[in-house]
Amino acid sequence: MTNDFPSYLCEKITHYMYTPSEHSKNVVMVPCAIFEKDGQLFAAQRSSTMSLPLKWEFPGGKVDEGETETEALHREIMEELSIEIEIGPRLAPAYKEDPSRNRIICLVPYICRIMSSPIILTEHAQYKWIRMDQLLKLDWADADLEVLDTYLKYKDQRLLCRNKAKVRV
Numbered sequence: 001m002t003n004d005f006p007s008y009l010c011e012k013i014t015h016y017m018y019t020p021s022e023h024s025k026n027v028v029m030v031p032c033a034i035f036e037k038d039g040q041l042f043a044a045q046r047s048s049t050m051s052l053p054l055k056w057e058f059p060g061g062k063v064d065e066g067e068t069e070t071e072a073l074h075r076e077i078m079e080e081l082s083i084e085i086e087i088g089p090r091l092a093p094a095y096k097e098d099p100s101r102n103r104i105i106c107l108v109p110y111i112c113r114i115m116s117s118p119i120i121l122t123e124h125a126q127y128k129w130i131r132m133d134q135l136l137k138l139d140w141a142d143a144d145l146e147v148l149d150t151y152l153k154y155k156d157q158r159l160l161c162r163n164k165a166k167v168r169v
């Protein structure tokens with residue numbers, strides 16, 4: 001599902017829906033970036049010393065206190081990949097229980113553009129640009145797999161809308 005609201009409203013709605021006071025579990029907001037280039041998607045592999053070792057993910061990280069999701073995303077991508085990005089549409093989040101730490105991870109995908117180079121990894125084991133037909137060969141973290149599904153549906157819908165518009169002309 002795609003959000004038609006502006007990002008800041010989606011952030012607020014998600015916040016009110018999942019305020020920790022209403023739940024025994026803490027909800028951790030984790031914005032992540034989806035980069036597409038020449039029909040390929042960017043994926044990063046968590047290192048063996050990180051939590052979820054060697055799982056593939058969309059880069060990003062937890063929102064710190066006082067930060068917005070987009071501020072956190074700019075910061076995390078600079079910290080992890082050493083690049084500047086432009087942040088585009090926010091897609092529907094994926095929720096994942098993390099029982100070991102009594103929390104719920106809310107992974108929020110943003111479609112982004114890379115605005116600087118080179119990419120220098122500071123935490124991940126490696127990154128890859130993956131062709132669409134190869135994406136499911138990676139061992140994705142659970143929430144990232146759901147985000148991938150959301151993104152692919154979003155792309156399909158946009159393609160459908162564009163084709164319908166062409167037919168009408």
Ligand SMILES: Nc1nc2c([nH]c(=O)n2[C@H]2C[C@H](O)[C@@H](COP(=O)(O)OP(=O)(O)OP(=O)(O)O)O2)c(=O)[nH]1
Binds near residue numbers: 052061096107141144
């Ligand atoms: N990307 C992603 N993160 C997940 C999933 N499930 C899950 O518990 N997480 C957790 C791992 C991380 O603690 C957090 C993602 O934020 P992060 O990448 O900034 O976290 P981190 O490894 O630097 O820090 P830490 O919390 O492990 O100490 O969410 C998932 O399916 N995908």
